[in-house]
Amino acid sequence: METSYLITLLKEISDIMAENKEKLIAMDGIVGDGDLGLTMTDGFKAAYDAVADGAVTDAGKLLFAAGKAMANKVPSTMGSLMATGLKQAGKDLKGKETLEDADIAQIFASYEAGVAKLGGAKVGDKTFIDGIHPAVESLKASLDAGDSLVDMAAKAAAAAEEGFKATTTMLAVHGRAATRGEASRSLEDPGAKVASLIMQAFEKSVQ
Amino acid sequence: MKKIINSPDNYIKEMLEGIYIAHEDDLTCVDGDLQVLVTKHKKEGKVGIVTGGGSGHLPLFLGYVGKGMIDGCAVGDVFQSPSVDQAIALTREADSGAGVLYIYGNYNGDIFTFRPAADEVEMEDDIETAEVLGADDVASAGPSAPGEKSTRRGVAGIFFVYKCAGAAADKMLSLDEVKRVAEKANNNVRTMGVALTPCTVPRVGKPSFEIEDDEMEIGMGIHGEPGIRRGKLEPADQIVDEMLEKIVADLPYENGDEVAVLVNGLGATPLDEQYIVTRRINQVLEEKGIKVYKYYVGEYATAIEMAGFSISLLKLDDELKECIDHPVDTPFFKQV
Numbered sequence: 001m002e003t004s005y006l007i008t009l010l011k012e013i014s015d016i017m018a019e020n021k022e023k024l025i026a027m028d029g030i031v032g033d034g035d036l037g038l039t040m041t042d043g044f045k046a047a048y049d050a051v052a053d054g055a056v057t058d059a060g061k062l063l064f065a066a067g068k069a070m071a072n073k074v075p076s077t078m079g080s081l082m083a084t085g086l087k088q089a090g091k092d093l094k095g096k097e098t099l100e101d102a103d104i105a106q107i108f109a110s111y112e113a114g115v116a117k118l119g120g121a122k123v124g125d126k127t128f129i130d131g132i133h134p135a136v137e138s139l140k141a142s143l144d145a146g147d148s149l150v151d152m153a154a155k156a157a158a159a160a161e162e163g164f165k166a167t168t169t170m171l172a173v174h175g176r177a178a179t180r181g182e183a184s185r186s187l188e189d190p191g192a193k194v195a196s197l198i199m200q201a202f203e204k205s206v207q
Numbered sequence: 208m209k210k211i212i213n214s215p216d217n218y219i220k221e222m223l224e225g226i227y228i229a230h231e232d233d234l235t236c237v238d239g240d241l242q243v244l245v246t247k248h249k250k251e252g253k254v255g256i257v258t259g260g261g262s263g264h265l266p267l268f269l270g271y272v273g274k275g276m277i278d279g280c281a282v283g284d285v286f287q288s289p290s291v292d293q294a295i296a297l298t299r300e301a302d303s304g305a306g307v308l309y310i311y312g313n314y315n316g317d318i319f320t321f322r323p324a325a326d327e328v329e330m331e332d333d334i335e336t337a338e339v340l341g342a343d344d345v346a347s348a349g350p351s352a353p354g355e356k357s358t359r360r361g362v363a364g365i366f367f368v369y370k371c372a373g374a375a376a377d378k379m380l381s382l383d384e385v386k387r388v389a390e391k392a393n394n395n396v397r398t399m400g401v402a403l404t405p406c407t408v409p410r411v412g413k414p415s416f417e418i419e420d421d422e423m424e425i426g427m428g429i430h431g432e433p434g435i436r437r438g439k440l441e442p443a444d445q446i447v448d449e450m451l452e453k454i455v456a457d458l459p460y461e462n463g464d465e466v467a468v469l470v471n472g473l474g475a476t477p478l479d480e481q482y483i484v485t486r487r488i489n490q491v492l493e494e495k496g497i498k499v500y501k502y503y504v505g506e507y508a509t510a511i512e513m514a515g516f517s518i519s520l521l522k523l524d525d526e527l528k529e530c531i532d533h534p535v536d537t538p539f540f541k542q543v
Contacts, residue, residue: 077315080319084322084326087326087327090330091329091330118319118322118323120318
């Protein structure tokens with residue numbers, strides 16, 4: 001696959017964040033400061049805009065440039081975390097001019113690793129990681145099973161959505177939600193929702 | 208607010224201008240940005256050590272930029288992190304081909320500054336980087352499980368991490384080795400502080416918290432973060448005993464151990480009182496059979512004009528002793 005696919009992927013992510021802007025604002029308004037919908041919409045749009053012209057063909061440099069644009073546009077905690085995921089994917093894919101299915105899976109594994117490294121969250125902490133991690137695991141399983149890219153993406157999106165829904169059983173330990181203690185448990189985590197949206201965008205991008 | 212300033216908005220800028228005037232032979236700024244300082248005595252081929260964090264803690268952080276210690280520093284506004292771009296510019300300047308080690312305190316704002324900067328220089332400049340996060344404040348959280356990220360704050364004990372890593376780098380060790388020494392120092396240092404009065408961030412204009420005239424707070428952080436016990440002010444010996452009990456038990460420091468001790472004034476506690484504290488520390492450690500290899504007493508990491516002090520212990524082995532003995536020449540700290 002050409003690396004221009006990554007531009008399609010970023011476009012789908014940017015679009016899905018814009019479509020869900022109000023939903024994210026409402027969710028974040030319950031557990032955080034309510035700006036998540038704006039941060040994600042503005043941030044992923046900046047990421048897409050930075051590389052949309054197709055001038056950069058190195059997959060790593062493209063993803064890194066997208067992450068950098070996002071980091072500069074939305075320097076909040078969640079903005080920085082999402083940008084760092086793109087940048088980590090960029091570091092790990094540096095030098096690639098074409099993409100295999102394994103590289104696509106790597107993007108999301110790197111994304112998770114980058115976010116976890118910067119934010120320090122683990123699986124079960126009720127964060128973005130709880131949405132992305134099941135998707136990354138699903139992608140690995142699909143690679144081993146030899147699934148088509150379309151099937152890989154569909155399964156990963158379903159896994160992320162399940163992961164997101166499971167956050168209603170978790171206690172928040174990071175950010176403002178953590179100050180609510182036990183009362184945080186039944187709430188949906190907006191970060192995990194963002195992960196689910198990213199994987200939905202991935203599913204659309206390969207159709 | 209009673210401060211010798213011209214205006215709160217110019218506090219950092221004018222402070223830094225004074226620093227460059229007084230230390231013009233030793234310090235310079237990067238790309239005209241006063242908040243990004245590097246040594247004028249860059250040693251080619253040496254691992255670069257850089258740090259940073261909020262202003263308001265002098266001599267921390269910028270005061271340790273110099274020979275035998277660290278190579279550069281990015282400072283933000285009072286108690287605010289520097290920007291990612293400042294950390295990037297700093298790293299590029301501090302690298303001379305052997306890579307760069309970041310040593311900074313375990314605060315989210317600083318993590319969100321230095322990790323993205325590391326990503327950037329690794330991707331775009333192929334500079335190898337590593338990091339060690341100071342997390343020595345035993346009052347700030349419980350110990351972390353092995354392999355887990357510490358949730359403790361970094362406070363004055365980072366001085367020892369700079370000292371040991373700086374010596375290792377000055378001996379031209381590799382990035383991996385300098386990082387190993389820094390981690391060893393970091394893993395063997397513990398600190399606790401006590402505050403008697405709050406501090407006032409100039410642009411805020413009022414004290415960061417309230418405390419009665421006859422009260423103290425044991426375990427308070429260097430930005431006024433809550434401690435572990437607030438109570439009536441006690442005699443110096445009793446305060447020292449309580450702090451040392453927590454520090455010694457934490458590592459733990461044991462009979463037969465050798466340590467370096469840092470008695471650190473938080474900004475408004477006179478040296479007289481710091482030496483009264485030092486006297487008691489020596490009594491207690493002697494009773495416990497812990498031998499003091501070297502004392503450092505004075506202001507090393509302050510919280511603007513907070514009154515109070517902290518005690519840091521660093522457990523030493525032969526390698527760390529050599530690092531402690533290594534000569535240093537920086538604007539705020541010299542050791543021959």
